[in-house]
Amino acid sequence: MFREHIRPMLVIFAILTVITGVLYPLAVTGVAHCFFRDQGNGSLVVRDGRAVGSRLIGQQFDDPKYFWGRLSATAPVPYNGASSAGSNLGPMNPAFIEAVKARIAALKAADPENTDPIPVDLVTASGSGLDPHISAAAARYQVGRVARARGVSPDIVTSLVQKHTAGRFLGIIGEPIVNVLGLNLELDGYKNTKTE
Numbered sequence: 001m002f003r004e005h006i007r008p009m010l011v012i013f014a015i016l017t018v019i020t021g022v023l024y025p026l027a028v029t030g031v032a033h034c035f036f037r038d039q040g041n042g043s044l045v046v047r048d049g050r051a052v053g054s055r056l057i058g059q060q061f062d063d064p065k066y067f068w069g070r071l072s073a074t075a076p077v078p079y080n081g082a083s084s085a086g087s088n089l090g091p092m093n094p095a096f097i098e099a100v101k102a103r104i105a106a107l108k109a110a111d112p113e114n115t116d117p118i119p120v121d122l123v124t125a126s127g128s129g130l131d132p133h134i135s136a137a138a139a140r141y142q143v144g145r146v147a148r149a150r151g152v153s154p155d156i157v158t159s160l161v162q163k164h165t166a167g168r169f170l171g172i173i174g175e176p177i178v179n180v181l182g183l184n185l186e187l188d189g190y191k192n193t194k195t196e
Helices: 002-035 094-110 136-150 154-163 180-189
Strands: 044-047 050-054 133-135 177-179
Touching: 044 180, 050 180, 133 136, 136 154, 136 177, 136 180, 154 180, 177 180
Parallel strands: none
Antiparallel strands: 044 050, 133 177
16 A cells, blocks of 8 residues: 555655755745846845835835825835735724824825825725835825925926826826835935925
C-alpha cells in the first residue's frame, strides 16, 4: 500500500513544493528585477539617498501645508501595508457617519474660507486603506489651504497639482488622480516660498 499510494503522493507533494514554493517565486522575482526593477522593489521614492515612501502606498499627512490623502482604516496604524483593509462599515453605520463628520469638521477647521463642496474621497476611506491617490477634485479643493500655509500663490500650487495629475486609464477609465506623496515632496522642494 505504501508503494502504491503514499510514496507517489509524497513524490508529487515534494515536486509541487519545489515548483510552487521555490522555482516559481524565484522566476517571478527574477523577471521583476530584470524588466520591472522599480515596481519589483516597491516603487520606492528616494530623496537624499533614503527612501521616504512608496508611490503605491499612502501616508498620513495632517499638517495644513500638505495635501491630505484618503482616510485609512488599517490597523493598528493608518496606511499599514501589513494590514490592508477597509473599515467594512456600511453607509448607515453610526461609526462610519461619525468618522465622515469628523473629517468634514477637520477640513472646515483647516480652511474655514472654503465653501466648495467637499469631494467624497476626502471623507471616506479606500477599500484597501492604502490608496496613495486622491481625485483631481480633492486636490483642487485643498489648494487654497496649502497655498496660505506655505505663503505661495494659489496659481503656483494649482500648477503643481496639474503637473502631478494623471489622466484616465486608457483615456476613458476612471477619473484623473493625483499622487499625494509626489505632490507633497515637490511642494517641499519648491524653493521660492514667497511670491508677489
